[in-house]
Amino acid sequence: MTELAPSQSRHRKTAQRRTATTLRAYFPILLLVAICVVFSLMSGRFLTVTNLFLVLQQSAVLLVTALGMTFVIVAGSIDLSVGSTVALAALAAAMASNGLGVLAVVPAILAGILAGALNGVLVAWGKVPSFIVTLGAMVVYRGVVLLFTKGAPVSILDEGFLDVFGGDTLGIPNAAILSLGAALLCHIALTRSVFGREVKAIGGGERVAELTGIRVPQVKLAMFAVAGMLAGLAGALQAARTMAATSQLGEGLELDAIAAVVVGGTPLTGGVGGVGGTVLGALIITILSNGMNMIGVDPYLQNIAKGAILVIAVFLTIDREKIGVIK
Amino acid sequence: MASRRIAPVRLDAQSIVKRFGGTAALAGVPLTLEPGRVHALVGENGAGKSTLLKIAGGLFPPDSGRMTLGDMPYAPPSTAAARRQGVALVFQELTISPTLSVAENIFIDALRRFAGRTGLISRRRMEDAAAALLARLELDIDPATEAERLDLGQMKCVEICRGLAADPAIVLLDEATAFLNHRESRVVLDAMDRLRKLDLAVCLVSHHLDEVFAVADDVTVLKDGTFVGRYHKGDIGPSKLHELMVGRDLARDLFPPRSAPPATSPILRVERALLERDALPFDLTLGSGEILGFAGLKRAGGDQVMEALAGDTPLYSGAILLDGRKRTLASPADAWKAGISYLPGDRTGQGLITQFSVSDNIAMAARPSRSGFYLQSAADALARDAMTVLAIKAEGLTTPVEALSGGNMQKVLLGKCLAVRPRVLLLSNPTRGVDLGARQEIYVALRNAAASGCAIILLSEDLPELIGLSDRIAVFKGNTLTAVFDAAQSVAESDIIAKMT
Numbered sequence: 121m122t123e124l125a126p127s128q129s130r131h132r133k134t135a136q137r138r139t140a141t142t143l144r145a146y147f148p149i150l151l152l153v154a155i156c157v158v159f160s161l162m163s164g165r166f167l168t169v170t171n172l173f174l175v176l177q178q179s180a181v182l183l184v185t186a187l188g189m190t191f192v193i194v195a196g197s198i199d200l201s202v203g204s205t206v207a208l209a210a211l212a213a214a215m216a217s218n219g220l221g222v223l224a225v226v227p228a229i230l231a232g233i234l235a236g237a238l239n240g241v242l243v244a245w246g247k248v249p250s251f252i253v254t255l256g257a258m259v260v261y262r263g264v265v266l267l268f269t270k271g272a273p274v275s276i277l278d279e280g281f282l283d284v285f286g287g288d289t290l291g292i293p294n295a296a297i298l299s300l301g302a303a304l305l306c307h308i309a310l311t312r313s314v315f316g317r318e319v320k321a322i323g324g325g326e327r328v329a330e331l332t333g334i335r336v337p338q339v340k341l342a343m344f345a346v347a348g349m350l351a352g353l354a355g356a357l358q359a360a361r362t363m364a365a366t367s368q369l370g371e372g373l374e375l376d377a378i379a380a381v382v383v384g385g386t387p388l389t390g391g392v393g394g395v396g397g398t399v400l401g402a403l404i405i406t407i408l409s410n411g412m413n414m415i416g417v418d419p420y421l422q423n424i425a426k427g428a429i430l431v432i433a434v435f436l437t438i439d440r441e442k443i444g445v446i447k
Numbered sequence: 448m449a450s451r452r453i454a455p456v457r458l459d460a461q462s463i464v465k466r467f468g469g470t471a472a473l474a475g476v477p478l479t480l481e482p483g484r485v486h487a488l489v490g491e492n493g494a495g496k497s498t499l500l501k502i503a504g505g506l507f508p509p510d511s512g513r514m515t516l517g518d519m520p521y522a523p524p525s526t527a528a529a530r531r532q533g534v535a536l537v538f539q540e541l542t543i544s545p546t547l548s549v550a551e552n553i554f555i556d557a558l559r560r561f562a563g564r565t566g567l568i569s570r571r572r573m574e575d576a577a578a579a580l581l582a583r584l585e586l587d588i589d590p591a592t593e594a595e596r597l598d599l600g601q602m603k604c605v606e607i608c609r610g611l612a613a614d615p616a617i618v619l620l621d622e623a624t625a626f627l628n629h630r631e632s633r634v635v636l637d638a639m640d641r642l643r644k645l646d647l648a649v650c651l652v653s654h655h656l657d658e659v660f661a662v663a664d665d666v667t668v669l670k671d672g673t674f675v676g677r678y679h680k681g682d683i684g685p686s687k688l689h690e691l692m693v694g695r696d697l698a699r700d701l702f703p704p705r706s707a708p709p710a711t712s713p714i715l716r717v718e719r720a721l722l723e724r725d726a727l728p729f730d731l732t733l734g735s736g737e738i739l740g741f742a743g744l745k746r747a748g749g750d751q752v753m754e755a756l757a758g759d760t761p762l763y764s765g766a767i768l769l770d771g772r773k774r775t776l777a778s779p780a781d782a783w784k785a786g787i788s789y790l791p792g793d794r795t796g797q798g799l800i801t802q803f804s805v806s807d808n809i810a811m812a813a814r815p816s817r818s819g820f821y822l823q824s825a826a827d828a829l830a831r832d833a834m835t836v837l838a839i840k841a842e843g844l845t846t847p848v849e850a851l852s853g854g855n856m857q858k859v860l861l862g863k864c865l866a867v868r869p870r871v872l873l874l875s876n877p878t879r880g881v882d883l884g885a886r887q888e889i890y891v892a893l894r895n896a897a898a899s900g901c902a903i904i905l906l907s908e909d910l911p912e913l914i915g916l917s918d919r920i921a922v923f924k925g926n927t928l929t930a931v932f933d934a935a936q937s938v939a940e941s942d943i944i945a946k947m948t
Binding site for chain 1: 757759778779780782783784789791796797798799800802803807811812814816819820821823863
């Protein structure tokens with residue numbers, strides 16, 4: 121029996137981990153390309169400029185929501201309330217649009233920030249796990265929407281608002297421009313700002329971050345507020361697309377957003393990952409629906425396919441040395 | 448349950464050898480345990496005490512050597528097998544499940560014994576059996592109590608009862624009192640006394656010499672994996688015992704020469720500090736350019752003072768003054784902002800994010816930035832400096848810290864603390880698990896930091912390190928400061944130990 125010296129086994133482990141890291145980095149783009157190849161072989165309408173813009177427009181709400189989720193998951197937390205926050209923000213936009221027009225996006229974003237900040241306070245200072253806080257918040261925020269709408273939709277009639285958030289510029293959907301712009305800003309924030317570095321450090325080791333002088337509660341508050349702000353913007357986009365706020369808007373969106381982040385290669389354990397992967401993840405999830413509709417897959421089978429792809433993606437990319445619980 | 452007591456028996460081990468990787472943990476060591484006697488294994492960290500105990504308990508086999516139990520050869524393949532032959536090993540770490548009852552904890556690995564025909568467990572029979580075991584140790588604990596309501600000493604006794612559940616002839620205790628305070632330790636030591644009266648052979652590993660003299664009948668001294676000697680309690684005194692344990696000249700040149708005594712001006716002062724309600728208050732002053740050693744047993748007081756200065760856990764009461772001004776250090780962030788760096792003792796759990804790069808870790812405290820943007824080039828410059836000054840061996844700045852050796856990891860951690868140019872540097876066991884070469888480089892770096900005016904507190908379990916590096920040494924015991932030695936280089940280890948224990 122041969123035993124590896126400690127240093128040898130460490131090197132081997134490191135090499136294995138590097139391979140895993142490389143796979144994690146390229147998996148989302150490979151998956152996206154594979155899906156596109158399959159769909160374009162099966163449908164001539166798939167690989168067209170029209171459909172590309174359609175996909176970008178369809179993915180905008182999911183992408184913007186998933187951007188906020190990226191910060192939260194990189195920090196090792198989770199936010200289940202973003203779907204309800206989207207509905208809350210859409211309602212704020214719809215109610216304000218008749219008076220404020222385009223500026224109705226401001227109350228939508230403020231509603232999102234408020235909802236996110238409330239989560240953040242409870243997680244950071246109340247020391248309640250984010251899973252629980254945001255699970256409760258998901259129900260509460262949805263309840264607030266129901267309370268205001270009594271289940272009836274609130275229509276948006278203001279053309280200005282609908283044009284800016286639902287229209288297009290030079291043929292490109294404004295929702296696509298806004299969501300990709302937001303993605304760029306988030307990418308810079310996560311990789312280049314001190315805030316982004318602190319979020320990563322908290323996800324990498326919360327106790328280490330704390331003992332290194334990072335103000336963990338404040339960073340968590342800011343992070344949840346950012347997630348809420350982006351859900352607020354997503355709410356405005358969603359409201360413009362449906363031309364109304366309803367109490368069902370954004371239902372299940374939190375799970376799609378988590379799926380987009382995870383399929384994009386950001387593990388739930390935190391510390392690593394990025395916005396680029398989330399963009400790919402959101403596109404993968406949108407294109408799966410778009411393509412399956414196009415080639416006429418039974419809608420009931422679509423959910424099974426989407427769920428299976430999520431699990432397979434995580435199965436292939438997860439770093440099993442660091443499996444932890446969702447904080 | 449019928450009492451099937453195993454007859455008193457002696458355990459004999461001869462020429463036990465055990466190697467881990469390239470190092471010999473034990474190089475031909477004997478051990479004899481006799482019924483009705485408590486035997487203590489003593490020695491410094493790494494002397495091989497725990498290894499010997501674990502071999503006797505069946506946790507792993509020796510590479511060579513011979514053991515007999517009574518007249519029979521004894522080579523247990525597992526702890527369970529050892530237990531069946533009458534040898535019970537109680538681990539150092541507490542393995543009590545706080546939400547289970549005392550009885551459930553005692554019989555955690557033998558719950559089946561109380562299952563009736565239906566497969567359900569009879570609580571009453573289990574608790575009766577537990578009560579019988581607890582009575583053997585004369586412990587006043589209700590077996591139905593939830594374990595979390597016990598203190599640590601009682602928990603340890605419950606673990607001993609778990610060992611007794613198999614009716615052993617021999618009980619092995621690995622640092623049974625390591626995490627206990629004085630009162631809790633007393634409960635465990637009393638329990639050992641009971642075991643002796645029950646005619647069991649008891650073997651304990653302990654760092655606390657006063658415990659050894661309180662409870663042991665015989666002592667085996669180990670040093671660096673070799674057998675130094677076996678003594679009866681009456682034949683040896685604490686100072687002689689300690690000399691045997693250390694038994695080597697201090698490698699003086701391991702430590703850099705002290706510069707001329709620095710003209711220290713006080714930076715940091717702790718006033719009327721109280722670590723718990725009934726402890727004695729004390730004051731402490733730290734000057735610039737000074738290295739102040741903290742000596743004492745685990746959680747004896749030094750750790751708590753350091754955690755308070757690091758902003759992690761506040762003092763029970765008392766004031767912390769920086770430059771004569773009272774400061775509230777409510778979080779580690781406050782401490783870092785005040786110029787106090789903290790190097791925690793748990794390198795990978797509290798000090799470094801090991802999957803992050805060398806550069807990210809070294810710059811994690813300084814976080815160089817301009818208008819909210821992280822300056823990667825400035826961070827890399829800090830990391831390059833640290834790598835040069837501390838001679839960190841890593842492939843590059845982006846190498847993940849987990850790929851480095853323990854000594855280099857520790858240098859990265861020290862680099863992080865020094866990168867903020869601290870006024871006060873708090874070090875908790877900065878060279879634990881670090882090889883000699885890296886150790887020396889760390890000592891030089893610390894001396895240089897002090898020479899440039901940084902005030903350093905060095906908490907260490909390694910007495911030669913404290914003596915070799917400190918200018919003064921503060922000794923803690925029972926949650927208070929018991930002594931401060933000026934001119935640390937001329938203090939004898941035994942003087943410090945006398946104040947620690």
